[in-house]
Amino acid sequence: MKKHNFSAGPCILPPSVFEDAALAVKDYDNSGLSLLEISHRSKAFVQVMERARELSLELLGLKDKGYKALFLQGGASLEFLMVAYNLLEKKAAYLNTGTWSSKAIKEAKLFGEVVEVASSKDANFNYIPKNYTVPPNVDYFHCTSNNTIFGTQLKSFPDSNVPLVCDMSSDIFSRSLDFSKFDLIYAGAQKNMGPAGTTLVVVKEEILGKVSREIPSMLDYKVHIGKDSMFNTPAVFPVYVSMLTLEWLKELGGIKAIEKLNNKKAELLYNEIDRNPLFEGFVPHKEDRSNMNATFNLKDDAHKENFDLLWNKANINGLNGHRSVGGYRASMYNAMPIESVQVLVEVMQELEKNA
Amino acid sequence: MKKHNFSAGPCILPPSVFEDAALAVKDYDNSGLSLLEISHRSKAFVQVMERARELSLELLGLKDKGYKALFLQGGASLEFLMVAYNLLEKKAAYLNTGTWSSKAIKEAKLFGEVVEVASSKDANFNYIPKNYTVPPNVDYFHCTSNNTIFGTQLKSFPDSNVPLVCDMSSDIFSRSLDFSKFDLIYAGAQKNMGPAGTTLVVVKEEILGKVSREIPSMLDYKVHIGKDSMFNTPAVFPVYVSMLTLEWLKELGGIKAIEKLNNKKAELLYNEIDRNPLFEGFVPHKEDRSNMNATFNLKDDAHKENFDLLWNKANINGLNGHRSVGGYRASMYNAMPIESVQVLVEVMQELEKNA
Numbered sequence: 249m250k251k252h253n254f255s256a257g258p259c260i261l262p263p264s265v266f267e268d269a270a271l272a273v274k275d276y277d278n279s280g281l282s283l284l285e286i287s288h289r290s291k292a293f294v295q296v297m298e299r300a301r302e303l304s305l306e307l308l309g310l311k312d313k314g315y316k317a318l319f320l321q322g323g324a325s326l327e328f329l330m331v332a333y334n335l336l337e338k339k340a341a342y343l344n345t346g347t348w349s350s351k352a353i354k355e356a357k358l359f360g361e362v363v364e365v366a367s368s369k370d371a372n373f374n375y376i377p378k379n380y381t382v383p384p385n386v387d388y389f390h391c392t393s394n395n396t397i398f399g400t401q402l403k404s405f406p407d408s409n410v411p412l413v414c415d416m417s418s419d420i421f422s423r424s425l426d427f428s429k430f431d432l433i434y435a436g437a438q439k440n441m442g443p444a445g446t447t448l449v450v451v452k453e454e455i456l457g458k459v460s461r462e463i464p465s466m467l468d469y470k471v472h473i474g475k476d477s478m479f480n481t482p483a484v485f486p487v488y489v490s491m492l493t494l495e496w497l498k499e500l501g502g503i504k505a506i507e508k509l510n511n512k513k514a515e516l517l518y519n520e521i522d523r524n525p526l527f528e529g530f531v532p533h534k535e536d537r538s539n540m541n542a543t544f545n546l547k548d549d550a551h552k553e554n555f556d557l558l559w560n561k562a563n564i565n566g567l568n569g570h571r572s573v574g575g576y577r578a579s580m581y582n583a584m585p586i587e588s589v590q591v592l593v594e595v596m597q598e599l600e601k602n603a
Numbered sequence: 604m605k606k607h608n609f610s611a612g613p614c615i616l617p618p619s620v621f622e623d624a625a626l627a628v629k630d631y632d633n634s635g636l637s638l639l640e641i642s643h644r645s646k647a648f649v650q651v652m653e654r655a656r657e658l659s660l661e662l663l664g665l666k667d668k669g670y671k672a673l674f675l676q677g678g679a680s681l682e683f684l685m686v687a688y689n690l691l692e693k694k695a696a697y698l699n700t701g702t703w704s705s706k707a708i709k710e711a712k713l714f715g716e717v718v719e720v721a722s723s724k725d726a727n728f729n730y731i732p733k734n735y736t737v738p739p740n741v742d743y744f745h746c747t748s749n750n751t752i753f754g755t756q757l758k759s760f761p762d763s764n765v766p767l768v769c770d771m772s773s774d775i776f777s778r779s780l781d782f783s784k785f786d787l788i789y790a791g792a793q794k795n796m797g798p799a800g801t802t803l804v805v806v807k808e809e810i811l812g813k814v815s816r817e818i819p820s821m822l823d824y825k826v827h828i829g830k831d832s833m834f835n836t837p838a839v840f841p842v843y844v845s846m847l848t849l850e851w852l853k854e855l856g857g858i859k860a861i862e863k864l865n866n867k868k869a870e871l872l873y874n875e876i877d878r879n880p881l882f883e884g885f886v887p888h889k890e891d892r893s894n895m896n897a898t899f900n901l902k903d904d905a906h907k908e909n910f911d912l913l914w915n916k917a918n919i920n921g922l923n924g925h926r927s928v929g930g931y932r933a934s935m936y937n938a939m940p941i942e943s944v945q946v947l948v949e950v951m952q953e954l955e956k957n958a
Binding site: 466 | 605606608610612613614616621622626628634635636639676679680681683684709710713793798819820821822836838840841844918920921
């Protein structure tokens, strides 16, 4: 029976990707060998890595614009310190919009001075700070485009003369942006891109090589660029599944096409959250709401038992909110069909009827 | 048609592991969800991680002896610098037995003084140095147990009073050792343990926390231990496949049982290399030869075309030597059946007959 998977990540991927990935584990491309047992230096896998890198730049509209795409390991958490290792000479500016921003700030402080330009911590990160200024004398400005835990999303990015670095782990490839505004984008694969175990880094080469410290090889973006993202054995299977997912997105029409679908899904659910008298959104300012992760609560916890029963019966999975927010969180990543959101909306309406 | 996969890594794994892994990609444990789309915080995956950690310690005979097992990302290459970050206060001693040792030394030098106690670089690493002394006043001694590229293997390890750190990427779980001699063992999964994308670290807790530098969270073994190897999203699929492979090894009878099989395979091939007048081993000292990776050459390159034709016809895969050694390399990891080695031996004999 079909599950409706609202998991925040690792999360739903297209069914065809699961099919093709399972096949590759058994027998890769009719080679008689599993994808898991071939050399990462084989022609077969080098092609996979190159295709994944190429698709990333192509889908973001960054081909031939001075950017390189890398598939590294360690998740966004390793990028928190790699960004600082590679770019932070004296001072960097960070926008603090939640748990992940806070963690990025913590790691950066080991490498230099960090200016927190603004924070929404005062309201448990339920809004996106605005009207802050990026200082002109910093090495870079860092922000988190989408806050998975709190369900907020940056809808615009500041203009400044310093390099713009963005953690796009939970909304990359989900909406149209002028990606050429960014100098370094990173994203753990396990939301819109693939399974856990690989991290996409898209970096404008010209910003690298400017810090005076020595950088260990594995933490040096220039080293990875010089080796075409194959300095050491990459996470073969996660990169392959990411390539499949990016191919799927391209065939669907790319970011512009998926953005329309994502808008429809988000509209459907937020309309119900706002309409249904039993629920309220966690994020009060509508313009700050995430199209990827809708966070909401029951106004009266007396309905909790019933609601949980109903959505579980409807084969919905992964709807519990993060412990720091509570309530519910519906993650609606690229691969989620609108039918699943419709099922959730119907469950919410059923609860209202029964109340 | 069955392939005989002698690839140096990523490499052959048990057929049942590929079957179970493919199934999990489609539908994990009859949940209606792919293993790739469930939360790493779900009960299902937390169990996988705990089982993989537990099996690692159990198979190495290190349960209840003060060790912790971690499944991290970044491969041995990230461990090269993590070891130094966590343990190197002033001075460390390294044994240089090849490419990977050399890389480990290079990264360690960024963090303190490195004493190279011995090196076989003078003979392109075709032997294991002996009769060296580990200085008593170093923070740790580091060695590489098996040298995949050159086909050498340490058969004994020095006794000393300093912590013993070992890169066992290419022979862990392949032979009986007193693993309690070691204070930190690390190994990229992609040889005897699983697919590329995760790294096993087994560390004696008491050696940690002694350096004065601040360690970024993701590079700090204590942080990973404190979070039960789930500080951030782990490489879910590679960890799962590693768990399957360790279960397979346990059912087979553990390290003692696989060691017997590995000895037989190595004996079969080295006997042929030494007997067959057309071939010679790359490693002259028999006691230094690796049971995992047998490196050998044709004495006369005139036979190369024929030999390559023959082994390709026999469905043998991955037999070419590393570019820094040339010739051939037969990697015979745990999951390789002796029948595949027999096929290679027969091809070598056929070449001799035709010569």
